[in-house]
Amino acid sequence: MDEQDRALLVAEEREAQRHAHAMYVDDRSVLNKWEEGVLDRVLDWLGDVNTPVLDVGCGVGHLGRVAVARGRRLDLVGFDLMAELLADARIGYRALVQGDIHRLPLKDRSVAAMILSNTLHHVPDRPVALKELRRVLAPGGVVICYDPRRVRPVEAVKRLVRRGHEAFTAHHYAFAPAEYRTMLEDAGLEIERYVAVDPFGPLLATAFDMLRAGTFVDRDRIASVLVAVDRAVEGRDRKGGAGLMLLARATKPSSRTAFRGTP
Numbered sequence: 001m002d003e004q005d006r007a008l009l010v011a012e013e014r015e016a017q018r019h020a021h022a023m024y025v026d027d028r029s030v031l032n033k034w035e036e037g038v039l040d041r042v043l044d045w046l047g048d049v050n051t052p053v054l055d056v057g058c059g060v061g062h063l064g065r066v067a068v069a070r071g072r073r074l075d076l077v078g079f080d081l082m083a084e085l086l087a088d089a090r091i092g093y094r095a096l097v098q099g100d101i102h103r104l105p106l107k108d109r110s111v112a113a114m115i116l117s118n119t120l121h122h123v124p125d126r127p128v129a130l131k132e133l134r135r136v137l138a139p140g141g142v143v144i145c146y147d148p149r150r151v152r153p154v155e156a157v158k159r160l161v162r163r164g165h166e167a168f169t170a171h172h173y174a175f176a177p178a179e180y181r182t183m184l185e186d187a188g189l190e191i192e193r194y195v196a197v198d199p200f201g202p203l204l205a206t207a208f209d210m211l212r213a214g215t216f217v218d219r220d221r222i223a224s225v226l227v228a229v230d231r232a233v234e235g236r237d238r239k240g241g242a243g244l245m246l247l248a249r250a251t252k253p254s255s256r257t258a259f260r261g262t263p
């Protein structure tokens with residue numbers, strides 16, 4: 001992708017995020033509450049790491065709030081394209097940086113770990129973005145990423161529901177499991193853990209929001225039931241692969257010789 005095409009797509013994403021802002025801060029949203037339960041697991045997968053931890057595409061700062069609620073000291077740095085969203089990320093960050101993931105305003109090897117929760121599927125030029133992420137990650141550093149899995153019937157429903165919705169661009173993406181793995185490996189990252197999770201939560205939480213159920217019922221309760229149901233179903237799936245979301249933990253090899261891709 002050339003720089004001009006990328007710039008156009010990033011501008012489209014900016015416009016979509018402007019429209020999505022109200023959804024991210026809607027405190028009646030079951031999806032937002034459900035996401036807090038999901039971020040709990042993302043933090044579990046991060047484990048004990050050195051700091052600072054970069055929250056890439058932090059948006060309005062859901063992760064910062066969950067980290068504080070769990071008493072995790074991650075020395076979080078929030079990074080996002082949108083100054084408007086960063087303005088709402090008030091809890092849990094020691095610093096907030098605005099910029100484009102395709103050109104991170106950070107020094108080489110300056111970050112001990114990073115989390116990309118629901119970020120990569122918004123990014124138009126993922127090979128360039130991942131090269132940047134790898135550049136700023138310290139050797140041995142950890143990357144946790146979490147994004148939608150492509151399941152054809154679900155994608156068809158999403159397209160129908162989002163038709164004409166200004167908060168979603170045409171490049172809003174979902175990954176085939178093998179594609180996600182390859183994307184991370186091609187960026188020179190070593191995958192340690194990788195699984196498809198959350199078989200029902202994303203759809204049911206969205207459905208509750210569409211029915212505006214969060215206005216009338218206890219959305220915290222609904223969200224925690226959805227998380228619990230997904231965990232129970234995942235526990236029975238011995239292959240560990242039937243979820244609607246992909247969750248990966250990868251590391252940057254300590255030795256440069258371990259990377260066989262384009263430097």
Ligand SMILES: C[S@@+](CC[C@H](N)C(=O)[O-])C[C@H]1O[C@@H](n2cnc3c(N)ncnc32)[C@H](O)[C@@H]1O
Binds near residue numbers: 058099
């Ligand atoms: C679905 S939101 C996820 C927000 C947050 N991580 C969460 O889990 O609540 C996607 C985020 O990615 C950010 N984003 C999209 N494209 C980006 C880019 N090129 N550079 C940096 N951030 C970007 C958006 O502004 C938005 O905040």
